[in-house]
Amino acid sequence: MPVSGVVVSCVQDRAEHVAALISAMDGVEVHGTLPDGQIVAVVEADTVHDEVAIVSRLHDVDGVVTVRMAYHNFEDEA
């Protein structure tokens, strides 16, 4: 199962709201919200396909500005 660490940046003052929304999504674990409005989350899924589908959905959450990936491990799938 692939795992990735992502940084979600949000419209100012929306980070807490976005964090609550995305932590309810399957496969997303919010690990923290930084004072500057960035959210650190871990995404995991059965396949990279599903993982990317989750990241695409993160992009579309209202208040999300960008989703960037810091770390991606997929050795079980390789």
Next chain:
Amino acid sequence: MELSRRDFLKASAAAAAFAAAGAPLLRPTDAEAAEAGIKWGKAPCRFCGTGCGVLVGVKDGRIVATKGDPAAPVNKGLNCIKGYFLSKVLYGKDRLTKPLIRKGDKMVEASWDEAMTLIASKFKESIAKHGPDSVAIYGSGQWTVFEGYAASKLFKGGIGTNNVEPNARLCMASAVTGFMTTFASDEPMGCYDDLDLGDTYFLWGANMAECHPILFSRMIDNRLKNPKVKIIDFGTRRTRTSQMADQYVKFVPQTDLALLNAIAHVIVKENLYDEGFIKKHVVFKKGKENIGYGLEDNFKFADDPKPITFDEYKKFLEPYTPEYASKLSGVPAAKIVELARLYADKGRKVNSLWTMGFNQHVRGTWVNNLVYNVHLLTGKISRPGENPMSLTGQPSACGTAREVGTFTHRLPADMVVTNPDHRAKTEKIWGIPAGTIPAKPTYNTVEMFRALDRGDIKVLWSQVTNPFQSMPNLNRYRKGARKGDGRFVIVSDIYPTKSTEVADVILPSASWVEKEGMFGNAERRTQQWFKLVDAPGEAKSDLWQTMELARRLGYGSLFPYKYVEKEMFEEYRKFGEGQGKDMAPYEVYTKARGLRWPVVNGKETLWRYAEGYDPYVKQGEGIKFYKNKKDDGRAVIWARPYEPAAEAPDKSYPFWLCTGRVLEHWHTGTMTGRVPELKRAYPAAVCEMHPDDARKLGIKHLQKVKISSRRGTIILPVDLNGRGKAEKGNVFVAFFDETKLINELCIDAYCPISGEPDFKKCAVKVEKA
């Protein structure tokens, strides 16, 4: 056991994300244990021209993990969504692993020796019968520095033909001629640091949020910290970038020429220009007008620059009133005045950013000139945080196509084949007899494929790109390739593509970290990587392939290296030494996360032409455009008029068609299309259309429509509520989808100065399918 290892991996992922977000946590030692056995190496990303640093994790000979490289200044530890597929693009099920030779309608496996023997015999036969200009090589900004250099050296310095062109001609050529005509030196003066340091950003038709997400994020991060930051998106289509901008200013295609002249008009009329800067650093010129569109085969154009005075330039601007520009563009006159004042605001650090909207333009050189005019009038250039910045779409459009000079007219370090001193210098460094390099450029890319269609070019080798999907007016060139009569097409690639379909020989290539390489990004940063994994099957690097042809044609002595990459680079960097294009020794790049040239005494240059940053600018000079020697170290403000597009909507074809990219796919989709997850995210091309236009035609969301131009027809579903939103009278289709070849509809009109075609403007009609 499995569960705990998984928890460690998750901790590792979170720790990397925290560190990249600027909140370093202690890295859990458990996470390190989970990563045991993974060996990490650095590389620039394989996809766009941003040049993000990636750490590639290899275990048992396969890539199993990637990270944004925390030490990379470009992306500071974060990658965009395409980072998920960096390694997977190497592992698609249909990777080419053996050379294939056409036998009738079938492609049959062959040995490298058979394939190279056949290729060499075709080259020899064609050269003997029809001369060296009957053979050609076509590459791209995805060539590593070495691959482009080897191609240029073999063709220009060995075979003796200037038939060398890159996909960059379809992509960056207008940026090159813009830089050359204004500053006499290619590539930007500024760098990505301007995205952090500026406060005002004008985007001209650049959908950075989707096409350069990491650079867009840097600008957005800047805005989150600094409420003064303003982003203005000039566009012909509402995009994800427009949503994030402070202002979206829509305009009619092609009228950017009028808008920029109107902005200059207001700046001049209201005395908002920087007179001291202009006196010291600027000359004025005008060139030819009504310059044509390159639609006829063998079209030729030579500009005839004439000096003019500032007063004459002011006179030229007079007709470009905000009202006149408003009438053409649809932008309210008051808005033009407001934005001109914003450009000139002395309390603001202003940047302009653009990509294909300006470059893929029948007046691409002019519109590049015009944006420089505004920065030169206001003196907002070559200063930290305020610069015009041309972005690039391919990972080494700058490093290879432009700096190595893999165009028909170019040689390394901005030199050109038409200049006898440049040829002599090149022949000396290459150790070849004087007079080997022909003095005349042959064909730009469009003309090269026209020549293949006509049969003037017989043998064409395409490497690392996909011209038989990406050319405009595609039908003509796809048919031309298969006309027979001695035509022979070789395609080197990692997957089957629309180009391998028309090939006589297909060669399997090594990709990215399957070979040692170097790329140069859009901010002049040269980056190196080592080979980290083996290529599959018998695939070999394009560098090896080119040198192997050289050996078989008797030009093996052009490549006398033992450690090929290192020795080739040391030879190559002689071209830039002392020319303001200096690079460091190869070893330095093996450790650094890239360096921005000129690199003098081990120090990179952030802002060119600026005292204190650029070692070529002497103390007391402040700013010096020292590369433009013929104008005494000054830059040129050009009087360039508005002229219409090659083809505009009319009664029969009432819509503008614009093509472009989407976030999930890169270029023609041959790599990203291999990844099922990306295919799923954005599976097929759609036709973006304005709901009002659709209503008039009785077309519903996702209904299939037939889009036709005078050159071709395709059927696509309409998207009325997609990520991108077409303006009224416009439709947009992405070009990645090989089952829907939108480029068959595009016109092969090009900018007469740059030779770059206009993929953003032609006329189409839309009907229910």
